[in-house]
Amino acid sequence: MVTTVDVAIAGGGPGGAAAAIALAKQGQRVLLADAGAGRWPRIGEGLPPSARALLRELGVLDQVLADGHRRSPGTLAFWGSNTAHVEDTLFGLHGDGLQLDRTRFDAGLRAAAHAAGAEVHEGARLRLLERGDARTPHTVELHIGEAAPQRVQARWLIDASGRSASLARALGAQRIAHDRLLAFHQRLVGGAATDRDGRTWIEAVPDGWWYSVLLPSGERLIAYLSDFSGEDGAAERRRLLTGEGLWDALRLAPQLYALCAEHGWRPHGAVQGADAGSAELEHAGGERWLAVGDAAMAFDPLSSKGIAHALYSGLRAAGTIWASEQGNAEAVGGYARHLREVHRVYREQCRGFYAMEGRWPQREFWRGAAKIGRPRNSTREAPAESAL
Ligand SMILES: Cc1cc2nc3c(=O)[nH]c(=O)nc-3n(C[C@H](O)[C@H](O)[C@H](O)COP(=O)(O)OP(=O)(O)OC[C@H]3O[C@@H](n4cnc5c(N)ncnc54)[C@H](O)[C@@H]3O)c2cc1C
Secondary structure (H helix, E strand, O other): OEEEEEEEEEOOOHHHHHHHHHHHHHOOOEEEEEOOOOOOOOOOOEEOHHHHHHHHHHOOHHHHHOOOOEEEOEEEEEOOOOOOEEEEHHHOOOOOEEEOOHHHHHHHHHHHHHHOOOEEEEOEEEEEEEOOOOOOOEEEEEEEOOOOOEEEEEEEEEEOOHHHOHHHHHOOOOEEEOOOOEEEEEEEEOOOOOOOOOOEEEEEEOOEEEEEEEOOOOOEEEEEEEOOOOOOHHHHHHHHHOOOHHHHHHHHOHHHHHHHHHOOOEEEEEEEEEEOOOEEEOOOEEOOEEEOHHHHEEOOHHHOOHHHHHHHHHHHHHHHHHHHHOOOOOHHHHHHHHHHHHHHHHHHHHHHHHHOOOOOOOOHHHHHHOOOOOHHHOEEOOOOOOOO
């Protein structure tokens, strides 16, 4: 049997869920499939105060505020010197940010999509079978666990698959990687009784930078970001992943190490790695398809823009589909151009922020960071196979 929907969405992170909520509220028949995070908790937990307006527009702000996430009153950065630079949300317009339990946050958004009328499948993957054109719908396969795949016909497709951008690439889109940045992260346990600092700590070091946050679970997360591209890059990556490698490396970040030592934090669980570089699609939309969130463009975690942008682009994609259905032939092109402009401005801001750290101009990481997003620094990624 073939199911027919208006919009099929691959990926139920913040981008896909936001699009599903907004489209379902328009009255569209929406299918949202989310493959899930696998064995590990998802990384990316800092929600800036400005994201509240997007959550309000989606009608989920009260739900999120009541869902046990941790209040975050700002940032404390050792960047450019060993003196702390503090940004306190007390002086901002939007109130506090949040440190999210990402699994709960993402699941809450998918539940809101379901409540708005979307058909939501957890642990499910969408795979492109045949692309449609102006008259014929796209055909995708819905894989749920070990069950036989189901065929779905959809007038519109949304790629919300995260950094893999697998659906867009299967549709022929090019992804541009503007730099190389990897994150290694781990959870710490044991210090929650005395450590109540809900701010995001950031500390620059000679070969990269660290951040750390207190999670709603009472654990502390540490993450080290670098390009690992020098001659010793591969060996360094192996070292961080072995035994207490990441914890040992934290000694190079004296402020953060002192905080962890003072409160008796200890590493717990495996070190995980993640791609954290800046990237974008050359066109985040085409014939009745759009990409949202990290699939459309990915941000350096230093910017804390990823989740808010995923929500924003999900909302905007829903508006684009609505406008197209009303006969606006420019809507998809306008969406794609707008996202490219957003990413261009972001890259400028990001370069400016990295330029504020001037202590190690000879180190490869900081020389590279000063060039983020410049054309000669960008590489095109190989297109994906024709199926997801
Ligand atoms: C180290 C690090 C730290 C970060 N810190 C922050 C931060 O503090 N603040 C912030 O705002 N952002 C942060 N981010 C970025 C943030 O996590 C992402 O921007 C955000 O998760 C993007 O949401 P998304 O919905 O686009 O994609 P994702 O959250 O990646 O979700 C994509 C979903 O799609 C599923 N999927 C993939 N393919 C398919 C398919 N074919 N069919 C069905 N499902 C599929 C995946 O399983 C996944 O569940 C950080 C990122 C990194 C790497």
